Amino acid sequence: MTRMNAAVVTSFAEPPRYQPFDVPQPRGDGEALVDVLAAGLHPRVRSGASGAHYTSTGTLPMIPGIDAVGRRPDGRLIYFAAADDVIGTMADKALASPRRSVELPQDADPAQIAAVMNPAMSSWVALRRRARLQPGQSVLVLGATGNAGAMAVQVARLLGAGRVVGAGRDPGRLRALTAATAAGAGADDIVQLTADAGTTGRALGAAAAETDIVLDYLWGLPAQQAIAALLTARSDRSRPLDWVQIGAVAGATIELPSAALRSASLRLQGSGQGAVGAADYLAELPSLVSEISAGRITVKANPVPLAHVEQAWTRPEAPGERTVLIP
Numbered sequence: 001m002t003r004m005n006a007a008v009v010t011s012f013a014e015p016p017r018y019q020p021f022d023v024p025q026p027r028g029d030g031e032a033l034v035d036v037l038a039a040g041l042h043p044r045v046r047s048g049a050s051g052a053h054y055t056s057t058g059t060l061p062m063i064p065g066i067d068a069v070g071r072r073p074d075g076r077l078i079y080f081a082a083a084d085d086v087i088g089t090m091a092d093k094a095l096a097s098p099r100r101s102v103e104l105p106q107d108a109d110p111a112q113i114a115a116v117m118n119p120a121m122s123s124w125v126a127l128r129r130r131a132r133l134q135p136g137q138s139v140l141v142l143g144a145t146g147n148a149g150a151m152a153v154q155v156a157r158l159l160g161a162g163r164v165v166g167a168g169r170d171p172g173r174l175r176a177l178t179a180a181t182a183a184g185a186g187a188d189d190i191v192q193l194t195a196d197a198g199t200t201g202r203a204l205g206a207a208a209a210e211t212d213i214v215l216d217y218l219w220g221l222p223a224q225q226a227i228a229a230l231l232t233a234r235s236d237r238s239r240p241l242d243w244v245q246i247g248a249v250a251g252a253t254i255e256l257p258s259a260a261l262r263s264a265s266l267r268l269q270g271s272g273q274g275a276v277g278a279a280d281y282l283a284e285l286p287s288l289v290s291e292i293s294a295g296r297i298t299v300k301a302n303p304v305p306l307a308h309v310e311q312a313w314t315r316p317e318a319p320g321e322r323t324v325l326i327p
């Protein structure tokens with residue numbers, strides 16, 4: 001069996017190391033061995049490599065990486081998602097199946113696509129496959145200062161939202177969300193989430209009480225307080241409020257009073273692997289690729305050689321950047 005270089009996790013308590021690994025073998029069903037050109041170091045990749053993600057089977061050793069841009073043996077450039085949690089994409093070569101890949105334009109920038117697809121897909125799929133945004137509806141992004149949240153503002157606009165409000169902690173990143181508002185790509189209003197629940201609740205109520213859809217990247221206490229604040233301030237509580245749970249950077253659980261579900265039309269659902277099937281993800285990829293290729297959904301890609309994966313893993317990510325590993 002031939003060998004390749006890969007990021008390899010041998011303990012869930014340690015970062016991956018760059019070392020030789022067996023080249024994976026295609027298992028039929030159109031699967032192909034592709035040259036990996038760029039793989040994003042997303043929060044989801046870190047949680048998989050620590051064994052903490054809900055899809056993790058706990059198998060070691062494993063190669064992290066949930067997606068990548070690669071080149072097929074026939075020369076075609078593709079974006080693809082990894083088949084399982086054991087043989088990922090952070091390696092010289094990876095397995096790509098037609099059921100989990102989409103062809104890219106030949107002039108696509110592999111690092112940029114690898115950086116953007118995962119965070120952009122979170123809101124794109126949530127608004128297209130879960131809450132099903134109608135033109136003109138209003139959207140609140142809870143956790144809009146992270147990469148996925150900032151892109152969610154752009155995505156909501158692109159998909160026809162009439163009003164978009166971004167809420168998050170970092171004031172600088174919040175202000176940046178409004179920079180593109182005049183051009184129709186930014187937030188109409190921003191709300192700073194602070195430790196003062198009363199002030200934050202009033203600000204959320206003033207800016208977003210009439211929102212139709214919440215894209216929630218936070219969960220935990222900020223989401224718990226935001227649900228109460230929005231429902232309290234809403235003028236017509238029987239009008240549906242679609243809450244889409246996407247990320248949990250602020251906590252894995254919330255306390256939800258039963259009255260919140262009886263006194264208002266609060267519709268709670270999640271969006272992620274499992275809640276959305278592989279075929280539905282695949283169906284959304286071509287239109288998402290065309291928006292990204294046109295530069296309408298962006299993040300600053302920070303390319304790092306795969307050989308430096310161990311250092312990249314422990315280095316804090318600069319705000320607004322996404323590390324991309326290049327074999």
Ligand SMILES: NC(=O)c1ccc[n+]([C@@H]2O[C@H](COP(=O)([O-])OP(=O)(O)OC[C@H]3O[C@@H](n4cnc5c(N)ncnc54)[C@H](OP(=O)(O)O)[C@@H]3O)[C@@H](O)[C@H]2O)c1
Nearest residue numbers: 043122145146147148149169170246247248249250271272
């Ligand atoms: N379900 C899906 O389909 C899907 C897809 C992609 C990502 N996700 C999830 O979405 C989440 C965000 O991903 P990302 O790529 O945007 O990560 P990211 O770029 O690392 O952003 C995370 C942001 O969370 C903010 N944050 C952390 N703790 C917070 C708290 N207690 N209160 C408020 N804000 C807090 C930080 O902003 P500040 O600087 O303001 O503190 C940080 O910028 C992750 O949980 C990820 O796994 C889900």
